[in-house]
Amino acid sequence: MPKFVSLYSGAGGLDLGFIAAGFEPIFANDINADATATYKAAMEIISKRKGLSCTHEVVTGDIRQVETLPAKGSADLVIGGPPCQGFSVAGKMDPNDPRSRHVFDFLGMVERVQPRAFVMENVKALAENKRWAGTIADIRKKAEEIGYKTNLKVLNSADYGVPQARERMFLVGFKGEDVVYEYPEPSVSTPVTVAEALHRLPPIGAPGNDEVCTAKITPAKTPILRQSPFAGMLFNGQGRPMDVNRPAPTLPATMGGNRTPIVDQNTLENSSEQWVVGYHASLMAGGAVTAFVPSNLRRISVQEAAAIQTFPSDMPWQGSQSSRYRQIGNAVPPKMAFAVAKSVAEALGIEHKTDASILDCLQ
Known part of the structure; x- marks a missing residue:
């Protein structure tokens, strides 16, 4: 060998x-x-x-x-x-x-x-x-x-x-x-999407997908807009929403806080339109900044970040939660x-x- x-x-x-x-x-x-x-x-x-x-x-x-x-x-x-x-x-x-x-x-x-x-x-x-x-x-x-x-x-x-x-x-x-x-x-003709990767894990919060990120998501007071609702800066920090119907952008080693990427739980569960799409369209049309972010928007867990990197689902991660996110983002x-x-x-x-x-x- x-x-x-x-x-x-x-x-x-x-x-x-x-x-x-x-x-x-x-x-x-x-x-x-x-x-x-x-x-x-x-x-x-x-x-x-x-x-x-x-x-x-x-x-x-x-x-x-x-x-x-x-x-x-x-x-x-x-x-x-x-x-x-x-x-x-x-x-x-x-x-x-x-x-x-x-x-x-x-x-x-x-x-x-x-x-x-x-x-x-x-x-x-x-x-x-x-x-x-x-x-x-x-x-x-x-x-x-x-x-x-x-x-x-x-x-x-x-x-x-x-x-x-x-x-x-x-x-x-x-x-x-x-x-x-x-x-x-x-090796693939059709890219694997974020939704496909996350659907292979247990539901968020269940054993095997329970290392959740608790950093809150709040609307940016002065959003930075781009043509895509998944770019720009619509929320606090630098954690952007991911289009779950496409591959994720590069996961950063700075995950764990408000730089942790965001997904729409409703879309993952029932394929509904992602909330950020409508919000972005409203802002682009001159609409007001929202006063709150719906609870279906959440940050990805440690296990979900690992799945997006294609690590085995029960990879034996060691160290603090922030260290685990960092190991995944650096890999x-x-x-x-x-x-x-x-x-x-x-x-x-x-x-x-x-x-x-x-x-x-x-x-």
Whole structure:
């Protein structure tokens, strides 16, 4: 079974996809203790239920300060999503943000281990924003210097059965010049909607969907309007309503308070028109700001956020509720990771046993 080293692993979204595609983890690292606790708990369940070797070393701490690291030749693959806050358009896009240097620490591990390939995930802006053109060029140049030919593309998770239009950069490098790589083709013809994802869970408040967000929803006194009722700022904070009949926008790591996305419970239950559509039309026509928000509007739960990211329904999340939301928002959707992992295995000519049920084996 081909082996991989995982860096900046978080709760394990990327790793779950690669394990399902037939790769075996031998080392994982993240600086966040709650995330590594979640990761360990999930791997223990997979090991017991699937009989796989997933009880590998999981180290909490800054990878630059970890003393015992994987040795040269110990893995076929190095994967990871270095911190993206310095590159993200949702942040300050500060070129001096020290977190941005982790992409080069990632390549440092690649140089140390000398795997056959590596997969680096990051935000779309790193690949496409002109501000970062020099940085991505430097990353690819460094990869070439240590012996890897790279491929760069932005993928949309909605193309792979994820009920979320999450666009992410995947830089895939192969040792040598003779590997021909093709990114995965879309696996679904019709995107999965938010409603479809949430209907797979128990009703809100019931066991299995009871980690609810209590942040109140109040109308913005001065709404910021856009053409879509699901854009702009119609409510307090930055938690926007989601169109449950479409894939969700990118879930943020700042969920847990008033930045947690909003859904219309009535629409989920009986397919009625979403309240925000009529309210938005009224505002666009010059109508008054509402004095209250109806009770059928609510924020998504921890389990619903995880479902939108395609984590198993009973993923053993650890830490406080805000930490759980953050772990989910920072993750790579496992179904998206699975598609990338299969394409990498194919390019490497690895004969492996794909088991997509691993993505559901925690249930």
